[in-house]
Amino acid sequence: MNKNGSFTGRVAFVTGAANGIGRATALAFAREAANVVVADVSEEGNQETSRMIEELGGRALAVRCDVSRPEDVKAALDKALEAFGRLDFAVNNAGVEQPITAAAEITEEEWNRIIRINLSGVFLCMKYEIPLMLKQGGGAIVNTASGAGVKGFAGQAAYAAAKHGVVGLTKSAASTTLLKTSA
Numbered sequence: 001m002n003k004n005g006s007f008t009g010r011v012a013f014v015t016g017a018a019n020g021i022g023r024a025t026a027l028a029f030a031r032e033a034a035n036v037v038v039a040d041v042s043e044e045g046n047q048e049t050s051r052m053i054e055e056l057g058g059r060a061l062a063v064r065c066d067v068s069r070p071e072d073v074k075a076a077l078d079k080a081l082e083a084f085g086r087l088d089f090a091v092n093n094a095g096v097e098q099p100i101t102a103a104a105e106i107t108e109e110e111w112n113r114i115i116r117i118n119l120s121g122v123f124l125c126m127k128y129e130i131p132l133m134l135k136q137g138g139g140a141i142v143n144t145a146s147g148a149g150v151k152g153f154a155g156q157a158a159y160a161a162a163k164h165g166v167v168g169l170t171k172s173a174a175s176t177t178l179l180k181t182s183a
Contacts, residue, residue: 007034011084013077014038015067015125016094018045021144023052025091030058037080039065040094059084067094067121070128077128087132092125093144095162100155111158118162119169126173143170 012029016022017038023045026036030053038049038060046062053060061083065076080087095118098110122143133139148156149163 007032007088010034010088011080011086012036012089012091013080013087013129014091014093015065015121016040016144017049018042019049022091022093023049025093026060027052027056029089030056030060033058034089035059035061035084037061037063037076037083039063039067039076041066065094067092067125068116070124073121073124074128077132081132086136087129088136088139090125090129090133090139090141091144092122092129092141094121095144095146098156098159101157102155103157106158114158115162115165118159119165122166123169126169130173145170 007029012026012034014022014026014029014036017026018040019042022038022040026038026049029036036053036058038046038053040046041064043062043064046064050060050062061079063076063079064072066072077087096114098106098114101110126141126143129139129141133141143166145166146159146163148160149167152160
């Protein structure tokens with residue numbers, strides 16, 4: 001944060017920014033004067049979030065990004081750098097829920113979809129965000145998990161597994177990054 005308490009000149013990258021927690025987060029960054037990259041698979045939702053940021057007097061860039069595709073994540077971050085020249089904050093929030101289903105009845109396709117978006121998507125974002133932040137001396141990353149990341153819920157085996165994975169991934173990455181930066 002700058003001395004005056006705002007994020008003026010800083011850049012935030014928010015996935016899942018087309019609605020819900022992602023949109024609220026993007027708007028909160030805008031209220032603190034950060035430039036905000038809103039990334040989501042919903043182009044319409046992205047545009048709406050971007051419009052809301054601009055109504056607050058902020059600067060926004062809406063990018064279509066499927067977090068389960070490494071080429072989308074890399075392209076979205078490249079666009080963020082082209083537009084704003086840096087990356088200070090990332091909120092890896094994109095995710096999907098599963099229908100309430102008994103564990104033995106989840107199809108392999110549904111299992112893979114939930115893990116790919118909710119867990120692998122967070123990994124891919126961090127994989128490309130961390131080097132950008134380290135190159136400029138640091139930054140902050142927040143990964144959205146869920147209560148399902150610390151406790152199982154009936155009928156939510158794939159979702160809970162993915163969110164438990166996000167918690168473990170985040171803790172491990174933070175420990176590794178701290179070791180790497182202090183060496």
